[in-house]
Amino acid sequence: MADLNTLGLAEARDLLRKGETTSVELTEACLKAIDAADVLNAFVHKTPEIAMERARAADARLQAGDAPAMCGLPIGMKDLFCTEGVPSQAASRILDGFRPEYESTVSANLRDAGAVMLGKLNMDEFAMGSSNETSAYGNAINPWRRDGDDTALTPGGSSGGSAAAVAADLCLAATGTDTGGSIRQPAALTGTVGIKPTYGRCSRWGIIAFASSLDQAGPMTKSVRDAAIMLGAMCSHDPKDSTSADLAVPDFESLLSGDIRGKTIGIPREYRVEGMPAEIEKLWNDGTEMLKAAGAKVVDISLPHTKYALPAYYVIAPAEASSNLARYDGVRYGHRAKLAQGDGITEMYEKTRAEGFGDEVQRRVMVGTYVLSAGFYDAYYNRARKVRTLIKRDFEQAFAAGVDAILTPATPSAAFGLGEMTEADPVQMYLLDVFTVTVNLAGLPGITVPTGRDAQGLPLGLQLIGRPWEEADLLNTALALESAAGFVAKPARWW
């Protein structure tokens, strides 16, 4: 049998139910792999005691024949999720030492479904970043390297620790969150699968807020089937999040058939952006052919407002962030600056926030403050919200014309070297989310699937965008793409 930590959720579950392994064995294998991979800086708070306790409890449930969907399966948890008694600091100095007295709804759902939490995973500070380089914990490192080159590469962001941990087999799967592409982009850069469900599928309660109208949690896994299993365990209606949907959660896994005959796949011409590398273009064309060969009908579509998605996002997300992050004031939790003689409460706020927030977070909070300030609210914020309506309408028209899913590239390039983008101006980094950010603005479900490798051997992925609440159908199309692409490569172990 392969090393247990290299298994996916479905395989491990089946072995557990047949009694061929135990959760304790699976968990020990992962904890060992985690300890041997400190150089990846993926796990930033390890919780081996909690993991072993839950593994033993899961084994008891399995023995008793009471095994819910995730029973005994070891996973990693993005640091953005509040986990009771365990440090949860959104990779920020300002939440240094914060130990929540409560558990987020998503992590509680996973716990109740029997999942074993191995620890907390690295990320960009407050999920603001696309390379995991804004983290107070330092960079997470991609387990993938270019052929014959040991340059350290980014695992993407913001869920960079989650992506690195899954790709390096430190856990069977991990949680992520996605505000502008933070699940799908790192999944694509690490050869893993990531799905952002429809806004409202997962409760946001207990997830440290970045931009509340865009934030959604989702799973990061080794296969589409695993994504279906874990997504089902994460979703629920939650009275504690008024935006969570009061809709039944389908059994996503049982709806997987891989049969997409008769489905219509849209190819949006506006995603063929200027300067797109030939290998991304080829990846996209290959994916289109795979879906055609699987029996889908492929049509060209137009999403005319695509170009305005990133500028609208960089008004709306900072505006919401400036409001959400106002709570970090040094009074109730986290860091408080040391004060000088005579400093009053305003100095306490200003010094605390200057010391606690990193550069990118400060920049976004201030841009948000500016676009919401008197005299600019209409010119920036309200205009961006109107453009958002138009972006959403583009998708609605495509779906109304009979399109079932939309196929696009996931990222404009493969993983880049750490530090390569930090010298560029902030806008260059923002452009990395060009293919993913529209989906958050429109609230739609989106999934990335690894389908190929670039000339240097690095994984590349494609994105599928689905109709609202039809994650089951989207996962099914993703399964067809995954089966046709047959991506099985793993990073060669160097750590």
Next chain:
Amino acid sequence: MSIDESTAARVAKLARIRVEPEALPELAEDFNRILGFIEQLNEVDVEGVEPMTSVTPMRLKRREDQVDDGGHAAQVLSNAPDAREGFFAVPKVVE
């Protein structure tokens, strides 16, 4: 629209983030780059378009206006940098 150093300083003040004077020129430059990028939105005709408020049409749930939880003062205060006698403690606010 161009942001000068005094505007950058005012925004930092509004955001309650201390920015040292020597950091203001670079901050103003960053703002200008980001706002320049955002300016593209002016090309879009938004006449008669309603701002988007929710992803799918749904009514926000209402709940009964009654106390259903509480009495957790110790837990609420457990992460405070400074808490005394059941309260958050802060520097003197009123002279």
